[in-house]
Amino acid sequence: MATTSKSHIATLFFFFSVIACSYAAIDPNKLPKNTFIHFPIRKNQSTLQYYTTFDFNPPDSFTIVDALIDLGAPTVWIDCTSYKSSTYKRVSCRSNKCKKSMSPYCLRCNGPLAPGCSNNTCGVGAYNPFTEHLTVQEFGEDTMRASSTDGRYVLIDYDVPQFQFSCADDLSVLGLPGDHTKGLVGLGRTQVSLASQISSSFNLPPKFALCLPSSSEYGLGDIYVGGGPYYMPPVIGDQSSSFARTPLVVNPVSTSPDSYIQGSSVEYFISVKHIEINGKHVSFNSSLLSFDKNGVGGTKISTIAPYTILHASIYKRLVKDFVKEATLKKIKRVTSVAPFGACFDSKTISKSITGPAVPDIDLVLEGNMVSEKFRLSGSNLMVEAKKNVLCLAIIDGGAEPRTSIVLGGHQLEDRLLEFDLSTSILGFTPSLLLSNTSCSHSRLF
Numbered sequence: 041m042a043t044t045s046k047s048h049i050a051t052l053f054f055f056f057s058v059i060a061c062s063y064a065a066i067d068p069n070k071l072p073k074n075t076f077i078h079f080p081i082r083k084n085q086s087t088l089q090y091y092t093t094f095d096f097n098p099p100d101s102f103t104i105v106d107a108l109i110d111l112g113a114p115t116v117w118i119d120c121t122s123y124k125s126s127t128y129k130r131v132s133c134r135s136n137k138c139k140k141s142m143s144p145y146c147l148r149c150n151g152p153l154a155p156g157c158s159n160n161t162c163g164v165g166a167y168n169p170f171t172e173h174l175t176v177q178e179f180g181e182d183t184m185r186a187s188s189t190d191g192r193y194v195l196i197d198y199d200v201p202q203f204q205f206s207c208a209d210d211l212s213v214l215g216l217p218g219d220h221t222k223g224l225v226g227l228g229r230t231q232v233s234l235a236s237q238i239s240s241s242f243n244l245p246p247k248f249a250l251c252l253p254s255s256s257e258y259g260l261g262d263i264y265v266g267g268g269p270y271y272m273p274p275v276i277g278d279q280s281s282s283f284a285r286t287p288l289v290v291n292p293v294s295t296s297p298d299s300y301i302q303g304s305s306v307e308y309f310i311s312v313k314h315i316e317i318n319g320k321h322v323s324f325n326s327s328l329l330s331f332d333k334n335g336v337g338g339t340k341i342s343t344i345a346p347y348t349i350l351h352a353s354i355y356k357r358l359v360k361d362f363v364k365e366a367t368l369k370k371i372k373r374v375t376s377v378a379p380f381g382a383c384f385d386s387k388t389i390s391k392s393i394t395g396p397a398v399p400d401i402d403l404v405l406e407g408n409m410v411s412e413k414f415r416l417s418g419s420n421l422m423v424e425a426k427k428n429v430l431c432l433a434i435i436d437g438g439a440e441p442r443t444s445i446v447l448g449g450h451q452l453e454d455r456l457l458e459f460d461l462s463t464s465i466l467g468f469t470p471s472l473l474l475s476n477t478s479c480s481h482s483r484l485f
Contacts, residue, residue, distance in 0.1 A: 291331055
């Protein structure tokens with residue numbers, strides 16, 4: 041699994057910047073207090089996708105993998121075309137490990153036996169969200185390596201034995217962002233997602249957090265598995281103290297591209313009650329915010345969609361109201377730049393601590409005692425489409441989308457999102473720019 045030179049440089053920087061680490065398997069019962077597991081996040085600036093880096097560390101080889109992050113995907117899969125390991129093991133059909141993957145498939149292979157080609161093997165779907173290419177691939181396991189941290193410093197590199205993944209073919213990676221991306225990391229609500237396997241292996245709380253970077257030029261974002269504390273340089277203090285919280289709701293109908301996967305969706309949905317612009321209610325058919333009997337509707341969180349996508353009727357009204365509020369601020373509208381529907385002369389927009397000083401958009405969410413607001417402002421709302429033109433970074437999703445609101449990556453950047461699977465609660469901070477930090481800072485880990 042070759043990577044580009046830039047990827048190698050970034051990966052080597054990541055590993056050699058860890059000064060005080062050791063390399064060994066560790067006993068989960070000896071993990072230091074307040075420890076969680078960390079993976080870096082980088083942003084591909086041309087495709088606007090996020091990827092992480094991990095490695096497999098069997099005794100006879102060392103394989104670094106750059107893998108796309110897909111928040112709602114059920115499994116981890118990698119290209120095994122050139123994967124070699126004496127410790128790799130297939131997961132057999134109808135075994136307990138196969139049942140955890142929810143797979144109904146059993147595979148045979150006519151080629152030479154190797155990772156990705158075995159008989160009586162559990163088959164798990166490997167889905168490429170860009171080419172919409174779905175294949176059933178061999179489910180196997182091997183030793184993975186990652187980093188353990190207390191939130192501020194790397195304590196130790198550790199081995200995760202029997203980490204399970206689909207062993208995909210080279211066709212599966214076509215269309216993934218960048219030539220170096222050779223797999224996909226799923227964080228969905230399954231027992232075989234990256235976060236679930238790590239939490240289970242090291243007896244950590246069943247939760248994970250994302251801090252998506254707006255740029256990888258100056259630093260890395262983070263996946264934290266196992267809970268906080270969450271320290272963001274140069275801010276002193278645990279950022280989880282600023283969490284607002286809202287329930288994670290379950291779509292009762294599977295949204296998997298694999299028709300054999302039944303039951304509820306493994307993606308992450310939240311309950312939006314209504315939308316406000318500068319505190320003013322945006323009027324549209326509120327039934328779109330709920331699931332119908334076919335699981336259509338609702339609000340999904342996605343790391344694959346670069347920008348938030350709205351049902352056409354919500355989009356048209358939101359753009360109309362946003363333009364009206366922008367006009368009151370003497371912001372001049374200009375010709376739209378596809379795929380955006382509302383663009384403005386950047387010279388008429390002043391600056392704020394969070395970026396362009398445009399009207400705020402609030403997603404008003406269900407809370408524990410009172411409603412919570414997921415506020416979109418400044419750089420989370422606007423994108424530079426061309427010189428002197430800033431556009432509202434929200435897309436028209438058409439009249440019949442599967443999901444009414446897809447909260448995309450641009451709107452998630454530079455804020456901390458914690459997915460607590462034990463309580464089905466999403467914790468989220470305001471924009472970290474308000475605290476003079478971000479998800480793109482250089483780190484020691």
